[in-house]
Amino acid sequence: MAVMSDPIERCDVWELARRGRVVEGELAVKDAERLAEQVADGEGTLRFRFSGLIDERGRAGARLDVEGTVQARCDRCGGPVEVPLRERAQFYFVDDEGELGRLPIDVSPEEPLLGSHRFDLAALVEDQAILAMPISPRHADCTASDADGTGPRPDGRTRRPFEALAALKKRKG
Ligand SMILES: [Zn+2]
Incomplete structure (x- = not known):
């Protein structure tokens, strides 16, 4: 029985950070177009938790946790293989595109993101899930x-x- 999932609401990341708010939800793999192209079928759901914060350098930021299970395509036989995904990343927000381009290459683990009052959280969750995909998924007992x-x-x-x-x-x- 398919359950219709509500689209993830766009959020104001500045307010999220300032108030230390948390947005939690789910994204169906079938609704994540770019991810869906990389998997064997659209089964599965990604759970996420987006936690606003002010980091130790005083910047508005957020931590994103994504986890779920997808049906990847086995590199050896081409069949579907269940792959658990788990990814955690921390970001900080910048005001404009120009600022993003001028940032020096930084070795710190936090990544800069263009902040918005209507931030596309679903796209970020999808990006993180794609990053977490194994390069060469295989059945353990292929x-x-x-x-x-x-x-x-x-x-x-x-x-x-x-x-x-x-x-x-x-x-x-
Ligand atoms: Zn296989």
Whole structure:
């Protein structure tokens, strides 16, 4: 039974930071277009928690926690494989695009974001989920074995997933 999820409301990050407010919610994978393109199907939901704060340097910021489970595509057999996602990041907000461009490269873990009174939180949650996606998801007990040529090559490099998939289709056909 599909439950309609409300669109995530845009939020005022300046107020969120100043008041230390927290926005919590869920984003269905199927509603996250860019993420949905990278997974085997749109099953699953991302839970998030966006916590406003003033950081130790006095800047308006927020911490974002995202977690959930998606159906990624196995790099070896092409089938769906359940992957847990968990990502935490801290941001600080800047006033305008120009300021964002002038910021020196910073080694601190906090990332600058363009602040807004109508901030697109859903897009940020999606960005973080995409970052958390494994580069090469695989079944722990994948049935496509190394012996049939889909595993690592003798030169130590792994075949590209689409090659493995093409090889698989050829054998079946
Ligand atoms: Zn597999």
